[in-house]
Amino acid sequence: MKRIETVEEMMQIARQLRREGKSIGLVPTMGYLHEGHLALAGAARKESDMVIMSIFVNPAQFGPGEDFETYPRDLERDCALAEEAGVDYLFHPTAGDMYPQDGGIRILPGPQADVLCGSSRPGHFDGVLKVICKLFNITSPDRAYFGEKDAQQLAIIETFVRDFNFPVEIRRVPIVREEDGLAKSSRNVRLSDAQRNEAPAIRRALECGEQIFLETGNAGETLAAVRRLLQKIPGAELEYAELLEYPSLKPADADTKEIILAAAVGFGSVRLIDNVLLPVKETAPCTK
Numbered sequence: 001m002k003r004i005e006t007v008e009e010m011m012q013i014a015r016q017l018r019r020e021g022k023s024i025g026l027v028p029t030m031g032y033l034h035e036g037h038l039a040l041a042g043a044a045r046k047e048s049d050m051v052i053m054s055i056f057v058n059p060a061q062f063g064p065g066e067d068f069e070t071y072p073r074d075l076e077r078d079c080a081l082a083e084e085a086g087v088d089y090l091f092h093p094t095a096g097d098m099y100p101q102d103g104g105i106r107i108l109p110g111p112q113a114d115v116l117c118g119s120s121r122p123g124h125f126d127g128v129l130k131v132i133c134k135l136f137n138i139t140s141p142d143r144a145y146f147g148e149k150d151a152q153q154l155a156i157i158e159t160f161v162r163d164f165n166f167p168v169e170i171r172r173v174p175i176v177r178e179e180d181g182l183a184k185s186s187r188n189v190r191l192s193d194a195q196r197n198e199a200p201a202i203r204r205a206l207e208c209g210e211q212i213f214l215e216t217g218n219a220g221e222t223l224a225a226v227r228r229l230l231q232k233i234p235g236a237e238l239e240y241a242e243l244l245e246y247p248s249l250k251p252a253d254a255d256t257k258e259i260i261l262a263a264a265v266g267f268g269s270v271r272l273i274d275n276v277l278l279p280v281k282e283t284a285p286c287t288k
């Protein structure tokens with residue numbers, strides 16, 4: 001595995017790979033790798049000649065007072081894990097190299113960013129789209145891999161790629177979980193022992209909601225139950241729990257085929273997200 005630290009070198013390599021006719025799979029991450037990231041790399045490895053993983057804690061997607069400084073980082077450990085997962089190039093640029101100057105141009109997501117994490121983290125998805133646009137131009141991938149844990153991000157990136165004709169196929173990778181059901185996340189290491197013991201209750205609340213929704217098709221009842229369960233988790237603060245059409249992230253209506261039940265919960269300064277995708281049965285009662 002080769003480590004690449006500059007944008008210029010990464011662009012030269014990607015151009016050369018394309019000249020050689022190699023297909024490129026891109027796995028964008030912020031590092032502190034876990035099995036969720038490795039599942040993305042594994043999916044890329046299976047269908048691409050060359051796998052590029054980026055590790056970049058993107059300052060543009062963190063708001064004031066968020067955890068940019070304390071976001072976990074361990075490049076040496078990440079390199080070993082990425083190499084084991086079959087990554088060919090690990091792209092680890094500096095913020096100065098990624099954002100040498102600001103010409104003031106902004107990429108603004110549409111209404112998909114007005115809900116869920118977008119409403120609690122204003123500007124977050126502007127920053128995500130900015131870095132994704134740059135990563136796509138720098139690495140010219142055929143396919144890029146994203147986890148369903150960040151389902152809103154995935155939906156917004158799919159729209160971005162479709163609306164702006166990026167020649168990239170977006171691949172969705174299912175959520176990888178700890179044995180007790182907690183979604184793997186780099187931020188999990190920042191939980192105290194007590195918080196870590198309570199955190200799997202997020203998944204349990206969503207599973208309970210899934211069951212209620214599949215049985216009754218009643219969104220109000222489902223959300224009330226999920227919120228009640230999430231509010232009862234000791235030491236946790238419920239940020240949101242919502243049921244929306246996926247991937248449009250609009251309120252569900254009679255034509256809705258798939259619904260996302262998504263939640264964000266804070267344990268002190270550690271913010272965790274999780275979701276479950278629910279098929280809407282033809283026979284399900286009205287979801288309003």
Ligand SMILES: Nc1ncnc2c1ncn2[C@@H]1O[C@H](COP(=O)(O)OP(=O)(O)OP(=O)(O)O)[C@@H](O)[C@H]1O
Pocket residue numbers: 028029030031035036037039040145146147148149150173174175176177183184185186187188
């Ligand atoms: N548990 C998981 N299962 C599948 N994909 C995941 C999982 N966790 C993260 N990913 C995906 O990995 C990519 C990089 O995510 P990122 O580096 O932010 O990791 P993270 O664990 O989500 O970190 P955090 O949630 O603490 O920001 C994203 O596409 C994300 O959806």
Ligand SMILES: CC(C)(CO)[C@@H](O)C(=O)[O-]
Pocket residue numbers: 028029030056058061128131132150153
């Ligand atoms: C996609 C991403 C790498 C962009 O910085 C980030 O938002 C993440 O890790 O999910």
Ligand code: BAL
Pocket residue numbers: 030061062150
């Ligand atoms: N995986 C989401 C990146 C973030 O929280 O900024």
